[in-house]
Amino acid sequence: MEDFNPNFVNLTPENLASEHLCCIIRSKKLHPGVEAKRQWLSDRLKEGHVFRKLDAKAAVFIEYAPLETAWVPITGDNYYYLYCLWATGSYKGKGYGKALLQYCVADAKAKGKSGICMLGAKKQKAWLTDQSFAKKFGFEVVDTTPNGYELLALTFDGTTPRFAPNAKAETIENNELTVYYDMQCPYILQTIEMLKQYCEVNSVPLSLVPVDTLQKAKELPCVFNNWAVFYKRKFETVNLLLDPNNLKRILKK
Structure with a gap:
């Protein structure tokens, strides 16, 4: 098996304008959705939001943020919220997703976080991170909604987040x-x-x-x-x- 040492890049205020954003990759013509996300990210990075991607023209990335400033109706103390984790196309199943999630876990522990949480469902939903993959890392269901959505969490200290009542x-x-x-x-x-x-x-x-x-x-x-x-x-x-x-x-x- 060949050595696996992918080169990842974290977006920063300094490189945000020049780096592609993975989901819709355009090298020349600007895409309005990409530019809208770029603007959204410019305000989020200062809040501790992390966007880490493979240094290649590929949809291989992870995106997470402190739960306190994550744009989701979830409550909890000292958690990270995992928005997206994707490794698609020819990059799928080759260890990139594992490397990205391991980075998030290590980052959370280094910053003294209580854990990481993410949105899931009883039946895997399109446009949500693969929850079966997350469960292999120790994520467990800690809250549910009446129509089958679930909150998954990897806790480091036994505390758990919850969906906001609303x-x-x-x-x-x-x-x-x-x-x-x-x-x-x-x-x-x-x-x-x-x-x-x-x-x-x-x-x-x-x-x-x-x-x-x-x-x-x-x-x-x-x-x-x-x-x-x-x-x-x-x-x-x-x-x-x-x-x-x-x-x-x-x-x-």
Whole structure:
């Protein structure tokens, strides 16, 4: 077996403008979603947010932040929140994900954190980190929501985080197709444009709610990783891949 010593790069205020952001890689033409995420990150890095990626044109990265400043309706003391961990395409299954998660664990311990937590589900959901992979590292379910989402945690001191009570509400007053979103993911802008076009063509009322402050994120009435969809007052999904077929399934309810 050949030596495994990948070269990773952490984004910093100094290199943020020049480094690609993994999910949507453009070498020349700027992508609006990437630039929106770059701006979002510029404000988050000073809060201890970590974006670590393989030094290659590949979607191989981990993204996490102190739970206190993570844009999710989860409460807990002295934890890291793991937003994303991806190793895709030809890089999958070759140890990159393991190396990235090991880095996060070591970082958390070095900073005296109580543990690391992440969003999961009873059945693996698209656009969420592979929870079976995380469980191999010792992550365990510490809280659940009525519709099957789970909070997984790797605890170092026996303490555990929890979903905020409001995250378990899973209802809103608006009957329209309603989407809460922030600018963390580069795919969000293009998904919003697709939604607007679909709803306009099909005469579907649409309400878009930007989550543009930490307080708004902490007070959301559902689980959230950067995106959440409601229809007829009920929470539906955090799946960002809302193609027309997925939309039709939701709108038939």
